[in-house]
Amino acid sequence: MTDATPNAVSTPSPVSTPNRRIGHQIVGPGHPVYVVGEIGINHNGELENAFGLINAAAEAGCDAVKFQKRTPEICTPRDQWEIERDTPWGRMTYIDYRHRVEFGADEYRAITEYCQAKGIAWFASPWDAESVDFLEQFDVPAHKVASASLTDDELLRKLRATGKTIILSTGMSTPRQIRHAVEVLGSDNIVLLHATSTYPAKNRELNLRMIDTLRREFPNVPIGYSGHETGLQTTVAAVALGAVMVERHITLDRAMWGSDQAASVEPQGLQRLVRDIRAIEDSLGDGVKHIYAGELAAMKKLRRVRNESDQAETEALLVSA
Template identity: 80%
Template sequence: MVHSNRIRRIGNKEVGTGRPTYVIGEIGINHNGELANALALIDAAADAGCDAVKFQKRTPEICTPRDQWDIERDTPWGRMTYIDYRHRVEFGEDEYRAVDEHCRERGIAWFASPWDTEAVTFLEKFDVPAHKVASASLTDDELLLALRATGKTVILSTGMSTPQQIRHAVEVLGSENIVLLHATSTYPAKAEELNLRVINSLEAAYPNVPVGYSGHETGLQTTVAAVAMGACAVERHITLDRAMWGSDQAASVEPGGLARLVRDIRTIETALGDGVKKVYASELGPMKKLRRVQHTLPAEGVTTTA
């Protein structure tokens, strides 16, 4: 049964049951603080046929525990304190203005996962079409309420969360304007821990909410399988090169793989069909040639669809 209210809007596209899979290329901080990397990743996502790219937006002083600020670490830019590193990889208004302009030129949507309420205010200045809740933020009621107040579609990842925590988050956000994404928050995630059947469990638990999949595995086949199981939206981390520095790179998809992933998702959508068994006109020739006992077919039993 198709639920008419299992549809959400992100910009000029509908997401949900019976609609094309909404494909999100998660750039996150895989740009490593370099605008040129971000623009190249936007190009890769647009060229592959993605619907959107996603970033992460943090206010470092809020999101970084105070006791970690002064811990030094080695980075590609030399040894620096953790708080300085967080600032180094964080885009500000100038960078996001360039991102916004480039996405408009390429005809692809962009939004982000805000990690604090100040980041929500920052993103709203760009009138993004949606907001994302990272799995790590699912229990942050203050953030969820700020996102609900925007009136935008909110995409909620459910990794590292219990059914009770998910239920509470949905109640805080309200179910009318959200999309749920099944996820396993391990980077990279093992196949035996992906538990793709949770997609169907979430569909059953939230009959009026579109359900998708956020994958952190290596390889593409399990993400394609998620679409075959009904995921209406798919998110995968993307990178220019998995060997680049950064914690998310290894579980990310490179441009060539991203193009194959979107191609295979579109093929799966076409192949799934409508579930109505029929005899295609293309089968009549083989039927005549191969079937030994012929029954007369009523006219309505044959479709001319190729």
């Protein structure tokens, strides 16, 4: 029988979780949380709005911004095409509105150049196979699957064929549907994001412990969080619970027109969010007990009972961080 020190704190067994690459950055445990500012269609079809949102994300320290890309005739049900609605540009049919807020190749070329100048990555959520081909011409570093598209096997297979890292949101989906989507995409090149698809989501609907549930269910897949709540604290809590990627919708002004604006983070809030995420990840440590150099003075002053045999163990645990 091997002797063991009863009170010893051992190094946790490493968990085999392959990392994923998005551009030049690594996403996964042990690496900085990858923060995505979800622009979606909060630009309202205006390139200057998109530039403003890219500025806000870059200044806050986000790693990437994300858009949404649709082929309107494919993604809009035919019986809704001619339904009229009021918009900031006047009354128009729904299909015309969908075209009005959709960027084309010229706009995405400008976005590519702008993001390069700002030192921030961009990618998008394609909602149909044609949009995947459209995005591939810009050599995006990753693709995102929106929660609404999780059950679209044709789209998932198209995305898998690109060989890019695929980020999969799991809102509005059952465990069986999530497992099936992972099977279709393959588990070796995906990141799963826990999400609740209400806009905005109430705190009691966030169920952040699902981050750990997904990690247990898919131990070889990095797990992150896509939030649609109005506050910041719960997203920071997701990082404390182990999320390696965070995505939040961003807006120039939550009072702007558009269905996603109210559940989005404004520029000042985004700066606070990224700041707090970095503070939390810095504080989590490695789970191994250390004695820090800064504790030695307190040890000398406050510890009444000292055992000389503990000295070697103290020195072994001492770090100067």
